Each structure stands twice: as C-alpha cells, then as structure tokens.
Amino acid sequence: MNELFALPREWLAATGEIGRFMGTVMGDVWGGRVLHFFGESLRQAGILIVSSTLVIWALMFILGLICGTEGAYFLEANGAPAYAGVFAAWCDLREIIPYAFGYMMAAKVGTGIVAELGAMRISDEIDALEVMGIDSMTFLCATRLLAAWIVLPFLYLAGMGGAFLASYIAVVQQVGFVSSGGYLLIFWEFQNPPDFLFSLIKAMVMATAIVLVGCYYGYNAGGGPVGVGTATAKSMVLNLVLVHLIGMLGTQVFWGNNPNAPIGG
Amino acid sequence: MAVVKEEEFEFHTGQNRPAGVPDAIQFIDVHKTFGSNQVLRGLSMGLPEGKVSMILGPSGTGKSVCIKHIVGLMYPDSGDVVVAGHSIPSLSDDDLFELRKKFGVLFQDGALFGSLNLYDNVAFPLRQHTEKGEDEIAEIVNRRLSEVGLGNANEKMPNELSGGMRKRAGFARSLVLDPEIVLFDEPDSGLDPVRTALLCELIKEVHAENGGTYVVITHDIMSARRVAEYIAVLWRGRIVEAGPSQELFESENEFVRQFLAGESSGPLGME
Amino acid sequence: MVRNVAERAILPARNLLEEVGDMMILTGRTISAALRPPYPYGGEFVSQFLFALRLCWFPLLLSTVALNYAAPGLQAANFLTLFGALDRLGGIFVLAAIREIGPNVTAIVLAGVAGTAITADLGARKIREELDALQVLGVDPVKNLVVPRFLALMLVTGLFDIYAILFGLFGGLLAEMVEGQPVGPFWNTLFANASTTDLWGSVLKCTIFGAIIAIVCCYKGMTASGGAEGVGRAVNQAVVVAFLAIGAFNYTFTQMLLATHPNLLVIK
CATH class of the missing domain: 3.40.50.300 (P-loop containing nucleotide triphosphate hydrolases)
Known part of the structure; x- marks a missing residue:
C-alpha cells in the first residue's frame, strides 16, 4: 500500500522546493537579470524554433483532424451536420488543441531540457559556470524561460491555424456532410477574440510550467547518466498532470459560467 | 551525530x-x-x-x-x-x-561545454566577464591553447577530444582570466x-x-x-x-x- | 551547395525511415519470441505489470477526471444549456469519454509515465553494458526484457482504459452536478447511446496503443547511446515518437471504426 502512494507523497514533499525554484527563475526573468544573457536567450529561442516547432505542429494538426472527424459524425448523428463547425471550433480552440500543445511541449521541450541540463550537471558543467562567476540558474533556466515566452505565442497561434485547417479538411473534404461555406460560417460564428486570448493564456501557462519543471529536474539531476534518464522520466509524469490540471482550471475560469456563444442567454 | x-x-x-x-x-x-x-x-x-x-x-x-x-x-x-x-x-x-x-578550476573531466567548440569554450569566460574585443580575445585564447599544446584544435567539439586533451583544454579555460x-x-x-x-x-x-x-x-x-x-x-x-x-x-x-x-x-x- | 542542402534534408528522413523499419523488425521479433517456447518471462511480466499499475494509477486518475470534467463536461454543458437540453450530456460522453478521451488519455499517460520509465530503465542497462552481458551469457534480451514489457503494457493499457472511462464518467457527473442538474438523465442518455461496439472499440484501440508504446520505448531504451546525455535523450525521443505514433494510429482507427460501424452514429 505504501508503494502505491509513493508518487503523490514525493510530489507533496517536493512542492515547496519546486515552488521556490520556480519563483527564483521567474524572478530572474521579471527582474531583468536574465537580460545580462540576452544573447543566450536568443540562441535558446533559435534552438526552440529549429528543433521543436515541427513536431509540436504535427500533433496539433493530427488532433485537429480528429476533432473534425468526430464533430462531423457526431452532428450528422444528431441530424444537424451543418453545425459541425461548433464542435470543431470549441474542440480546437478551447480544449483539445491546448492539450495537444501541452503534451508535445512536455514531451519534446520539457524532457529535452531535463536531458540537456542533467547532462551538464553530471559532467560538472554547471559547477564550472558557477566557478567562472556566472549565476548558472539565470544563465541556464531563466534564459530558457525567456526564450519560451518569446517564441511560443507565435508558435502556438500558427499551430492553431494548422489545426483549424486540419478540422476543415476532415469535415469538408473528407467526410463531406457539409459544404465549405456552410461549415466556415458556423465555425467562425462560434468563436471570437476573447476565446482566442483565453486559449493562448491557457497554453502559455502550460508552457511556463513545463519549462520550469524541466529546468528543475534537469538542474537538480544527479547520479550519472542513469540519474539523468530517471529525472527525465519523472519530469514527464509531473508535466502531464500539470497540463491536465491547468487545462481544467483554465476552462473553469474562462468558460465555466459563460458559454460565450452567439446564441441563447 | x-x-x-x-x-x-x-x-x-x-x-x-x-x-x-x-x-x-x-x-x-x-x-x-x-x-x-x-x-x-x-x-x-x-x-x-x-x-x-x-x-x-x-x-x-x-x-x-x-x-x-x-x-x-x-x-x-x-x-x-x-x-x-x-x-x-x-x-x-x-x-x-x-x-x-x-578562481580557475580544472574539473575531473574538464567540464567543457558540450555545445561549444574548443575555441568558444576557452573564450567563454572572457566574453562573459570582460569588455575585450574579439581580436584581443583571439590573441589570449590562442596563446593559452598553444601553451597547453592544443594550438591547432580550435574547431574541435569536446566529444571529439581524448580525455587528456579535454583536461588540457579545461586547464586553458581556467587560466584565461589570469x-x-x-x-x-x-x-x-x-x-x-x-x-x-x-x-x-x-x-x-x-x-x-x-x-x-x-x-x-x-x-x-x-x-x-x-x-x-x-x-x-x-x-x-x-x-x-x-x-x-x-x-x-x-x-x-x-x-x-x-x-x-x-x-x-x-x-x-x-x- | 545543392548537394549539401539535399543531404541535409534527406539524411534525417532516411534515419527516420530506418528507425521505423527497426521498430517494425523489433515488433516482429517480439511477437515471435513471445510465441515460441520456452516462456521464461512470467515473473518479469508480473513485476512489470505491477510496476506500471503502481506508477500510473494516480496521474491517470487526476488526468482523466480533470480532462473529462472540463472538455466534454463544462464545454458541452455550455452548448447544451443553450438549447435547454442538458440531459443530453450523457450522450456526448459516449463519444467523449468512451470513444476518444478514455483511450487517448490512457495512452498519453502510460507513454509519459510507464513508457519513459521503461526507456530510462533499459537505457541504464544498455550503458552499464548489462544488455551485452546478457547476450554473452546466452540470454536473449528481446525474449527476457522486451516481451514481458510488451505484454504487460498491452494488458495494463487495456485495463486502464476501463479505469479511465469510469473516472471520465465521474468527471462528467461532476460537471452535471456543478451545473445544478439531476444525474438521472445523464445515466439515461449515456446508456441509451452506449453500445458494446463502442466499448470493445475503445479497449482494442487502447491495447494497440499499449503495444505501440512498449515497442517505441523499448527500442529507444535499448539503442540509447553512451555519454552523459544518452539516456535522457533516449527518453526524450521515446515520448515524442510515441505521442506522434499514438496520434497517427488514433486517427486511422477512429476513421475505420466510424466508417465501418454506421450504427454507432445513430442517436437514440
């Protein structure tokens, strides 16, 4: 029985430490200390763009297709195929695509940071930075957070465009119960700029949490290459749970009592 | 206790x-x-x-x-x-x-930054801590590297070096700030x-x-x-x-x- | 110059294809090793099964409740409130919790939690040269390490699907109650619309997800390279590949299921 609760207990025990770590890194970014290393931040931003954009878009696109397919069949079954756009719009913008973004961010960027920083930790590179008189937390973690904040809004919005396209392909081109114009009319009717902003906020909170969790596990890795592997795996667990919780809280706060739709109340 | x-x-x-x-x-x-x-x-x-x-x-x-x-x-x-x-x-x-x-510290395995080549590794402390121009940095780095006998390995990445070379490179890096x-x-x-x-x-x-x-x-x-x-x-x-x-x-x-x-x-x- | 660009574009693509091919070969070897006697993997199978169970139950619980409460729960309730048809929420949960979110979240969590742990474990053995030692001792790593993980993960993912559906429905009920509605109509529309086809489709899909996760994660673990970054990088690649594979397979499977079983689509 004890073993069953090992994970929740571990998280509770580490909450304070992770919180403090996150506070320090965020403080470095807000307080401008990270600007000493602005060049490094830009380099990290470049790495993020080159190495992660395509996979993140790929998962967003695939889940966009699925939203479209399910929506088309579901509303056909309800006898209102013309309204597939509502399902697609909400599924894409409000719920599933932010999750898709969170999943892939955690998988590609989060674990990538753990692997990289963990390797630096065990080969003494982080100690070497400290010894050279460089605040390693700012240099390694705050620059990555700043890079994420610079790049990800654009990456997310472009990916959302891709997901819209995917839903369109699935509903109109593939299943074909509704005409292109009919679909798009409803699709655009049922979303508005506040929805878009809320969705972006949700995704950015997820991304921030993921980068910070990745930095925490990587920065504090130990125990040789094996320890780095274990830390990478552990970061993924925490990130998945955080993504789901943030998604839920976002929905509750932004849309909990307000459908924000062009009909009804 | x-x-x-x-x-x-x-x-x-x-x-x-x-x-x-x-x-x-x-x-x-x-x-x-x-x-x-x-x-x-x-x-x-x-x-x-x-x-x-x-x-x-x-x-x-x-x-x-x-x-x-x-x-x-x-x-x-x-x-x-x-x-x-x-x-x-x-x-x-x-x-x-x-x-x-x-301080200069030589770590056990050199602790060179895996993402930078040998030259940039040694130049790193100078770029972070001094206002020296690239010419001056190049002069110091090359002198330190040839001092440890790595005069012609500037472009190599740390994982291409042998253990002894990594240590000597780490030594050079620890010396650049005098x-x-x-x-x-x-x-x-x-x-x-x-x-x-x-x-x-x-x-x-x-x-x-x-x-x-x-x-x-x-x-x-x-x-x-x-x-x-x-x-x-x-x-x-x-x-x-x-x-x-x-x-x-x-x-x-x-x-x-x-x-x-x-x-x-x-x-x-x-x- | 042209040649250079071509090489830079073609090389990664070729590496990717080679990896996919290697994974296929590993799948084949795993299945044949599982079927051919002797069967020495019983103990490892049980321990891997319990390991995955122990590791995943809590993250999966949080994830499914959160996701089903928010996405199909609150959002669909919003939509149905507009028509005054909130009692229909149960019907949506057939699609949401049983057909899509249940298996997908199970797969995502299993890949992120158990899959990464498997990759880290096998990667560690690889760089400690334990895998080489096994082979030198005449023990087949595929039969003794990959087969039990493959079978255990398939079984555990299939079973966790049911678990995820149950807690997903719980999340839906939560949303129904937050909206201040009686729960009776929720059950009514749920059972009116649910079919056994939906359930076996969901479990089958999830079992295959388990197989995909096992193969990808074992492959990445067993091919981890040395060096400080080796195992971490292997885990990193394993989750990325597993997520993409899950997404791609899900799309095909959903298409097939919906197109071949039109009776799923009739609303009752």
Whole structure:
C-alpha cells in the first residue's frame, strides 16, 4: 500500500522546493537579470524554433483532424451536420488543441531540457559556470524561460491555424456532410477574440510550467547518466498532470459560467 | 551525530610544518555531513600563497568536497573557510560571484561545454566577464591553447577530444582570466602514466610562468613527487599531517609513511 | 551547395525511415519470441505489470477526471444549456469519454509515465553494458526484457482504459452536478447511446496503443547511446515518437471504426 502512494507523497514533499525554484527563475526573468544573457536567450529561442516547432505542429494538426472527424459524425448523428463547425471550433480552440500543445511541449521541450541540463550537471558543467562567476540558474533556466515566452505565442497561434485547417479538411473534404461555406460560417460564428486570448493564456501557462519543471529536474539531476534518464522520466509524469490540471482550471475560469456563444442567454 | 571515536584519529597529529609564507586558503574546524555520512570531521588546514599545494589522501576522504568548499559550491555545516581574506560562507551571492572570477578550476573531466567548440569554450569566460574585443580575445585564447599544446584544435567539439586533451583544454579555460588561485580536481584520473607525467610537467611550467596559488587534489603519489611544493595528507575528514613536501616525504608518522610509499601494510586497510 | 542542402534534408528522413523499419523488425521479433517456447518471462511480466499499475494509477486518475470534467463536461454543458437540453450530456460522453478521451488519455499517460520509465530503465542497462552481458551469457534480451514489457503494457493499457472511462464518467457527473442538474438523465442518455461496439472499440484501440508504446520505448531504451546525455535523450525521443505514433494510429482507427460501424452514429 505504501508503494502505491509513493508518487503523490514525493510530489507533496517536493512542492515547496519546486515552488521556490520556480519563483527564483521567474524572478530572474521579471527582474531583468536574465537580460545580462540576452544573447543566450536568443540562441535558446533559435534552438526552440529549429528543433521543436515541427513536431509540436504535427500533433496539433493530427488532433485537429480528429476533432473534425468526430464533430462531423457526431452532428450528422444528431441530424444537424451543418453545425459541425461548433464542435470543431470549441474542440480546437478551447480544449483539445491546448492539450495537444501541452503534451508535445512536455514531451519534446520539457524532457529535452531535463536531458540537456542533467547532462551538464553530471559532467560538472554547471559547477564550472558557477566557478567562472556566472549565476548558472539565470544563465541556464531563466534564459530558457525567456526564450519560451518569446517564441511560443507565435508558435502556438500558427499551430492553431494548422489545426483549424486540419478540422476543415476532415469535415469538408473528407467526410463531406457539409459544404465549405456552410461549415466556415458556423465555425467562425462560434468563436471570437476573447476565446482566442483565453486559449493562448491557457497554453502559455502550460508552457511556463513545463519549462520550469524541466529546468528543475534537469538542474537538480544527479547520479550519472542513469540519474539523468530517471529525472527525465519523472519530469514527464509531473508535466502531464500539470497540463491536465491547468487545462481544467483554465476552462473553469474562462468558460465555466459563460458559454460565450452567439446564441441563447 | 555519531560519536567520534578517538582511536580513529590516533595518527592524526594535525601537525602543520610552516611553509614560510602566509596562507591563501584556510579551513578552520570544518564539519560537513551528507545524510549519515560524515565527510569532513573537524578539518583545519592552511594552504600557502604562491605555491603548488597538494591535498593527498585515500579515496573517499572528502578531497573533492574540499574544493567545492573553497569555491563556495558547498557550505560547511560548522566551521569557516577563508579564501584571500574572505570568509566564504558569509559572502553574499554577488560578492561570491565576484570573488570566483579570481578562481580557475580544472574539473575531473574538464567540464567543457558540450555545445561549444574548443575555441568558444576557452573564450567563454572572457566574453562573459570582460569588455575585450574579439581580436584581443583571439590573441589570449590562442596563446593559452598553444601553451597547453592544443594550438591547432580550435574547431574541435569536446566529444571529439581524448580525455587528456579535454583536461588540457579545461586547464586553458581556467587560466584565461589570469586567476590568483587555480584548483585541480584529480588531474590524473583516467590518464595513463605518461600523460599524467606530461600534465604534471605542464602544471609546473605554467605555474613557473604565471605564479599564483595552485591546489591539486589527488591520490597519486607520483604526481605528488613531481609537482608538490606543499603537501597536506587528509584521512577520515581530518588532516593527518601537513608541511613542505620534502619534510613530509621524510615524516616519521606511520600513516603518512605508508601512504606516501604506497605499501599494503600499515594503518590504512581495505575498510 | 545543392548537394549539401539535399543531404541535409534527406539524411534525417532516411534515419527516420530506418528507425521505423527497426521498430517494425523489433515488433516482429517480439511477437515471435513471445510465441515460441520456452516462456521464461512470467515473473518479469508480473513485476512489470505491477510496476506500471503502481506508477500510473494516480496521474491517470487526476488526468482523466480533470480532462473529462472540463472538455466534454463544462464545454458541452455550455452548448447544451443553450438549447435547454442538458440531459443530453450523457450522450456526448459516449463519444467523449468512451470513444476518444478514455483511450487517448490512457495512452498519453502510460507513454509519459510507464513508457519513459521503461526507456530510462533499459537505457541504464544498455550503458552499464548489462544488455551485452546478457547476450554473452546466452540470454536473449528481446525474449527476457522486451516481451514481458510488451505484454504487460498491452494488458495494463487495456485495463486502464476501463479505469479511465469510469473516472471520465465521474468527471462528467461532476460537471452535471456543478451545473445544478439531476444525474438521472445523464445515466439515461449515456446508456441509451452506449453500445458494446463502442466499448470493445475503445479497449482494442487502447491495447494497440499499449503495444505501440512498449515497442517505441523499448527500442529507444535499448539503442540509447553512451555519454552523459544518452539516456535522457533516449527518453526524450521515446515520448515524442510515441505521442506522434499514438496520434497517427488514433486517427486511422477512429476513421475505420466510424466508417465501418454506421450504427454507432445513430442517436437514440
């Protein structure tokens, strides 16, 4: 029985430490200390763009297709195929695509940071930075957070465009119960700029949490290459749970009592 | 806290034969414990300014922990570490970073940044801490690299280098800011005897040319004979004896004699 | 110059294809090793099964409740409130919790939690040269390490699907109650619309997800390279590949299921 609760207990025990770590890194970014290393931040931003954009878009696109397919069949079954756009719009913008973004961010960027920083930790590179008189937390973690904040809004919005396209392909081109114009009319009717902003906020909170969790596990890795592997795996667990919780809280706060739709109340 | 058994320390005279110069680094009754493992147990020693000092001792006696205390990567549980007149545990973070610019540290495997090539690795501290232009940086980096015999490997990445080359590159990097204190964490680990000897020669040459306080930790007696001017023998987290190397090699202390001669019979067993 | 660009574009693509091919080969070897006697993997199978169970139950619980409460729960309730048809929420949960979210979240969590642990474990053995040692001792790593993980993960993912559906429905009920509605109509529309086809489709899909995760994660673990970054990088690649594979397979499977079983689509 004890073993069953090992994970929740571990998280509770580490909450304070992770919180403090996150506070320090965020403080470095807000307080401008990270600007000493602005060049490094830009380099990290470049790495993020080159190495992660395509996979993140790929998962967003695939889940966009699925939203479209399910929506088309579901509303056909309800006898209102013309309204597939509502399902697609909400599924894409409000719920599933932010999750898709969170999943892939955690998988590609989060674990990538753990692997990289963990390797630096065990080969003494982080100690070497400290010894050279460089605040390693700012240099390694705050620059990555700043890079994420610079790049990800654009990456997310472009990916959302891709997901819209995917839903369109699935509903109109593939299943074909509704005409292109009919679909798009409803699709655009049922979303508005506040929805878009809320969705972006949700995704950015997820991304921030993921980068910070990745930095925490990587920065504090130990125990040789094996320890780095274990830390990478552990970061993924925490990130998945955080993504789901943030998604839920976002929905509750932004849309909990307000459908924000062009009909009804 | 485990009880200190006095018989564990029967050979620890703690005797310090003066080296004739002031101490650059002082440990004052330092204790450090990890979990149930007491690593430093009342360590007191001084390392003289401007000389090559060696901290010698069997494996697992807290030698690497000593280096981490000197540069402030770890703080003692009790006691004090004084470096160049500053008490390390009581420095603020900013002052510590400032003080660290006077240090050079050679880590066990060089600790080169895997994402940068050799040249950029060595240039890194200069770019971060000085306002020097690229020309001046190139001049310093190339001089340091050729000093350690890596004059034509500028473009290589760290994972393309052999262990000995990585160490020499790390050495070059630790020297670029003209540090007053250079620390070496087991410079001979993982090297063959010839490479070790060459690295020791290099340390000696560079020291003769640049001066400064060098601290080397090792368990290799051959290296000690080659480079050490001052030796501190560490065992069970305390100093057994310390003094100028010549005097220590002639010491009467049973443990020191056994360790420096590398004999199997004596106070030090398999444990 | 042209040649250079071509090489830079073609090389990664070729590496990717080679990896996919290697994974296929590993799948084949795993299945044949599982079927051919002897069967020495019983103990390892049980321990891997319990390991995955122990590791995943809590993250999966949080994830499914959170996701089903928010996405199909609150959002669909919003939509249905507009028509005054909140009692229909149960019907949506057939699609949401049973057909899509249940298996997908199970797969995502299993890949992220158990899959990464498997990769880290095998990667560690690889760089400690334990895998080489096994082979030298005449033990087949595929039969003794991959097969039990493959079978255990398939079984555990299939079973966890049911678990995820149950807690997903719980999340839906939560949403229904937050909206201040009686729960009776929720059950009514749920059972009116649910069919056994939906359930076996969901479990089958999830079992295959388990197989995909096992193969990808074992492959990445067993091919981890040395060096400080090796195992971490292997885990990193394993989750990325597993997520993409899950997404791609899910799309095909959903298409097939919906197109071949039109009776799923009739609303009752």
